[in-house]
Amino acid sequence: MPKILILNYHVELPLVSDIPDRYPNHLGRACTRAMWYADADDIVVSPVDLDKEFFAYVAGTAGYDLDSVTVLARGRKLYDDVLLEEDLVAALRDRVAGDASWTLMPCNMTEGVAELARLLGIDTGTEWEFAAERGADLLNRKSHFRQLAVGTGLPLAPGAIVRSPEGLLRAVNSLLAETGTVVVKQDNAAGGAGNIAFTSAGPLTPLPGVRETRPVPADLAAAAALWAELTEAQEPVLVVESYHDAVHAFFFEYFVGKGGRVEFLSNPGFKRRLTEKNGVPSWEWIGLEIPADVPAATLGEALTHAAWFAAAVAALGQRGYMNMDVIVTDDGRLIFNEINARWSGGLVPHTIGTRLLGRRYADHHVLTSVRNIKPASFPATIDALRSRGIHFDPESGEGIVVVAHGPADTDKTECIAIAKSRRRAHELEELVGEVLQIGEGVEEAERAVAVY
Structure with a gap:
C-alpha cells in the first residue's frame, strides 16, 4: 500500500534548534534517517529538502526506484497548521484521488494529522478520533504515564x-x-x-x-x-x-493498527559509555543494539507486562507507533520508565533489518548502531567501506549499512553493523571505527532528539 510519510518530529523539544538553511542540524539529521521508511510510490512530506544522493543509496539498498517517490519539502517544521496549508492538501489530494489503499505514517499522531486524514478521505472515522482529541498527550507525559501504568500493574519505581x-x-x-x-x-x-x-x-x-x-x-x-x-x-x-542503577536498559517498540491490533516490532538495547567533556565525566548515549542482550526469562517477563500495557493503550484509542522504556535493576527488579507515542530511534534499524533480512531478522542476526562518525564525503565513506570489504553484502547477510549522511563533507555519519552473532557485530563495529573514525561524544542537542 502506498503511504504518505509525514516527518512531523516532536517540534516542542527544548533542545531542538530551528532549521538553518542547510545541514548539519538535528532535525535535518532525523529526516535523513527517515528516508529508510520510504518505499516505491510513497509521498514524503518533510520539513527540509532531502539529499538525493543519499536517498538514491537508500533506495538502491532497499531495492526500489527512487524516481517513484515524491518529496514535498515545506522549508519549516511540520506544525499542524503547516500540514493543513491549502497548497499541500491540494497536492496530496491530487495524488490520493480517493484511493482507499493510501495510508498515513506520521512520526506523531496529532490533531493536524487526523484532520489531514479526514480531508484526504484516509481512514476517517473512529480510527483517528483519539488523535483528533489530542489523545497522544496522555501517553507522552511522564505524569500521565504513571497514572495509566498503575492501573495495569506495570512495575514502576x-x-x-x-x-x-x-x-x-x-x-x-x-x-x-x-x-x-x-x-x-x-x-x-x-x-x-x-x-x-x-x-x-x-x-x-x-x-x-x-x-x-x-x-x-x-x-x-x-x-x-x-x-x-x-x-x-x-x-x-x-x-x-x-533512582536505580541498571544492569540492562532497553525498550519495546509496537505498532497499533486498525481495530486496535497491537503488533510487537523490536526490543532495542541502549548503548552508553562514560566519557569526559572539558574534563568533566558524563554518561553518553552512543546507540542501540537489536535485539537487546537481556536474559530470556527477564525479557519474557518484561514483554508480558509491556504487552498488557500496549493492549490497554490501544483500547483507549491510540493508533500508530509507540515504545516503552524499561530497566533491570542491580537487584533484579523490572522498572518501566515511560511510554512515547511516536517513532523511536530503534524504528530505523528495525526497518533496515526487516527490509534486508526479513521480518524475523532478530532470530538470526544482531544490529548495532555506530554513531557520530567523523565527517567525510558520502562517496568517500562508501568507497572506504567497500574497499575494506565490510559494506553490507546481501549474500552473506553481514556488513555495514550507512543509516544517515548529510550532503556536506562536514556532516557526521551514522551506520549500523549487521552480523549473524553479537560477537561478529561488535567486531564490525570496531572495524567501522578504524575505517571511518569515530568523533567526539554525542552533542547535547543531539541527545534530545536521539529517540527519533
Whole structure:
C-alpha cells in the first residue's frame, strides 16, 4: 500500500534548534534517517529538502526506484497548521484521488494529522478520533504515564507526581530512603535532557539517563528554585522517582493498527559509555543494539507486562507507533520508565533489518548502531567501506549499512553493523571505527532528539 510519510518530529523539544538553511542540524539529521521508511510510490512530506544522493543509496539498498517517490519539502517544521496549508492538501489530494489503499505514517499522531486524514478521505472515522482529541498527550507525559501504568500493574519505581515546590521537597526527602538517590523529571522531555538526579549517597558522580547530579535541595527555597528551573507556567508538574542503577536498559517498540491490533516490532538495547567533556565525566548515549542482550526469562517477563500495557493503550484509542522504556535493576527488579507515542530511534534499524533480512531478522542476526562518525564525503565513506570489504553484502547477510549522511563533507555519519552473532557485530563495529573514525561524544542537542 502506498503511504504518505509525514516527518512531523516532536517540534516542542527544548533542545531542538530551528532549521538553518542547510545541514548539519538535528532535525535535518532525523529526516535523513527517515528516508529508510520510504518505499516505491510513497509521498514524503518533510520539513527540509532531502539529499538525493543519499536517498538514491537508500533506495538502491532497499531495492526500489527512487524516481517513484515524491518529496514535498515545506522549508519549516511540520506544525499542524503547516500540514493543513491549502497548497499541500491540494497536492496530496491530487495524488490520493480517493484511493482507499493510501495510508498515513506520521512520526506523531496529532490533531493536524487526523484532520489531514479526514480531508484526504484516509481512514476517517473512529480510527483517528483519539488523535483528533489530542489523545497522544496522555501517553507522552511522564505524569500521565504513571497514572495509566498503575492501573495495569506495570512495575514502576517508587515515585510521586508533584504540583508545587512544597510537594517537590516532600517527595524528594521521602523517596531518598529507597536508594539514596532520586531523579526529578520534567513532564515532557526526551533523551534524559529533562532529568536531574539528587543524591545523599556519596559524591556527585554522573549517572546514566540524567543530565547532571546535584546535592539534595536543602530547604524550601532551594526546592522553589528547582521548581522554577524545570517547570513552565502551562505545565506546573514534575515527576519524582527513586533512582536505580541498571544492569540492562532497553525498550519495546509496537505498532497499533486498525481495530486496535497491537503488533510487537523490536526490543532495542541502549548503548552508553562514560566519557569526559572539558574534563568533566558524563554518561553518553552512543546507540542501540537489536535485539537487546537481556536474559530470556527477564525479557519474557518484561514483554508480558509491556504487552498488557500496549493492549490497554490501544483500547483507549491510540493508533500508530509507540515504545516503552524499561530497566533491570542491580537487584533484579523490572522498572518501566515511560511510554512515547511516536517513532523511536530503534524504528530505523528495525526497518533496515526487516527490509534486508526479513521480518524475523532478530532470530538470526544482531544490529548495532555506530554513531557520530567523523565527517567525510558520502562517496568517500562508501568507497572506504567497500574497499575494506565490510559494506553490507546481501549474500552473506553481514556488513555495514550507512543509516544517515548529510550532503556536506562536514556532516557526521551514522551506520549500523549487521552480523549473524553479537560477537561478529561488535567486531564490525570496531572495524567501522578504524575505517571511518569515530568523533567526539554525542552533542547535547543531539541527545534530545536521539529517540527519533
